[in-house]
Amino acid sequence: MAAPLVSALSKALNKTHFLPSSSVLSATTTLYQPSCGKKTKSSGVSRNPRGPVRGKRRGPVKLHGEFVYKGEVLAKQHGLTLYPGENVGITKTNTLYALRDGVVIVSCEKLNPYPDSPLFERIQNGMTIYKKFWNIYPTPVHAKFKLVSET
Numbered sequence: 001m002a003a004p005l006v007s008a009l010s011k012a013l014n015k016t017h018f019l020p021s022s023s024v025l026s027a028t029t030t031l032y033q034p035s036c037g038k039k040t041k042s043s044g045v046s047r048n049p050r051g052p053v054r055g056k057r058r059g060p061v062k063l064h065g066e067f068v069y070k071g072e073v074l075a076k077q078h079g080l081t082l083y084p085g086e087n088v089g090i091t092k093t094n095t096l097y098a099l100r101d102g103v104v105i106v107s108c109e110k111l112n113p114y115p116d117s118p119l120f121e122r123i124q125n126g127m128t129i130y131k132k133f134w135n136i137y138p139t140p141v142h143a144k145f146k147l148v149s150e151t
Contacts (some may be wrong), residue, residue, distance in 0.1 A: 085135035
């Protein structure tokens with residue numbers, strides 16, 4: 001098998017231009033058969049190696065009886081499970097925040113939904129639903145300056 005290959009290569013090298021003859025091509029193609037790749041995946045390798053995923057940090061941030069300043073976040077939630085009460089605002093992501101300085105009061109109150117709410121029909125049929133409401137009891141504002149008349 002090696003003898004025809006050597007003779008074909010020596011003929012090709014003796015020519016003035018390097019155009020391989022058909023015998024060289026046929027000899028090389030028989031020696032170098034294309035091999036197929038591996039068809040199965042090696043074991044022990046994960047496709048998406050990721051560490052543990054951290055939580056979203058949802059839930060109450062400030063609890064009942066804690067003092068908060070204006071703009072502080074009271075609770076983060078997915079959907080509307082905790083409802084805003086007095087002096088509490090809500091963002092478009094349903095995060096509750098304080099509108100005034102004061103003490104947090106969490107109360108369980110009877111729900112009184114708007115007519116466009118999906119719970120409105122159930123309430124009209126006699127069902128009572130109680131939900132947790134987050135309220136801020138504002139601290140009394142003390143007068144820092146005394147007004148004196150100019151006369």
